[in-house]
Amino acid sequence: MSPISDLNSVPGNTPIHPDDAAKLIPNLATKKELDEWERQNILEAQRWAFSSRVMKSRNPLDESYLRELHRRMFDETWKWAGKYRTRDVSLGCPFHEINERIGMLLGDAQYWIEHKPFTLDEIAVRFHHRLVGQIHAFPNGNGRHARMLADVIVEKNGAARFTWGRANLVEVGPTRDAYLGALHALDDDGNDIQPLLTFARS
Numbered sequence: 356m357s358p359i360s361d362l363n364s365v366p367g368n369t370p371i372h373p374d375d376a377a378k379l380i381p382n383l384a385t386k387k388e389l390d391e392w393e394r395q396n397i398l399e400a401q402r403w404a405f406s407s408r409v410m411k412s413r414n415p416l417d418e419s420y421l422r423e424l425h426r427r428m429f430d431e432t433w434k435w436a437g438k439y440r441t442r443d444v445s446l447g448c449p450f451h452e453i454n455e456r457i458g459m460l461l462g463d464a465q466y467w468i469e470h471k472p473f474t475l476d477e478i479a480v481r482f483h484h485r486l487v488g489q490i491h492a493f494p495n496g497n498g499r500h501a502r503m504l505a506d507v508i509v510e511k512n513g514a515a516r517f518t519w520g521r522a523n524l525v526e527v528g529p530t531r532d533a534y535l536g537a538l539h540a541l542d543d544d545g546n547d548i549q550p551l552l553t554f555a556r557s
């Protein structure tokens with residue numbers, strides 16, 4: 356069991372399974388404390404990911420990078436940081452398909468970067484949506500990880516990072532609702548990309 360009683364209180368946030376919740380590293384009592392702890396952990400990962408050395412030398416479309424980024428974002432918080440989930444959750448594919456689907460997504464994205472069937476923003480936003488909505492690879496932190504990865508992809512390819520509504524999307528509020536609404540628009544027929552494209556630069 357988790358020591359954090361209100362851990363799964365935020366709608367649109369995948370509930371963390373009790374066995375995963377038990378693998379919390381720091382001793383924290385509330386979701387608010389956890390959010391702040393995670394924020395600090397993520398800031399360290401952000402400094403790593405956007406350093407010019409890492410930006411130049413690493414390809415964010417390598418699977419090792421995708422996992423390393425999640426590990427660095429949550430390594431001081433969760434023992435499963437950087438490890439794919441081992442059970443099914445309400446979002447995403449069956450857990451045993453994660454490896455294969457990540458491979459296909461990274462292959463598609465690499466092809467898109469090389470052949471440009473979409474604008475760079477659309478490549479990164481489609482990548483974001485497939486990773487977070489259709490695969491949902493990790494027990495938690497999928498939204499924050501997939502947003503940072505989309506940011507790395509656009510910056511690596513010469514554009515400015517996304518702004519994602521300029522609000523903390525972990526907290527309940529109108530900006531988070533707008534973000535989830537834009538993700539839903541893509542879920543329904545797979546084609547209504549415009550709301551998420553607009554949101555990402557808002």
Ligand SMILES: Nc1ncnc2c1ncn2[C@@H]1O[C@H](COP(=O)(O)OP(=O)(O)O)[C@@H](O)[C@H]1O
Pocket residue numbers: 367368369446487488489493494495496497498499500525535538539542
């Ligand atoms: N209907 C949906 N379609 C696609 N993605 C969704 C949907 N609902 C939620 N999500 C994504 O899942 C994320 C929540 O997953 P979670 O692993 O808890 O990430 P985090 O802990 O970073 O918020 C949301 O931020 C959003 O990116």
Ligand SMILES: [Mg+2]
Pocket residue numbers: 368369495496497
């Ligand atoms: Mg979450």
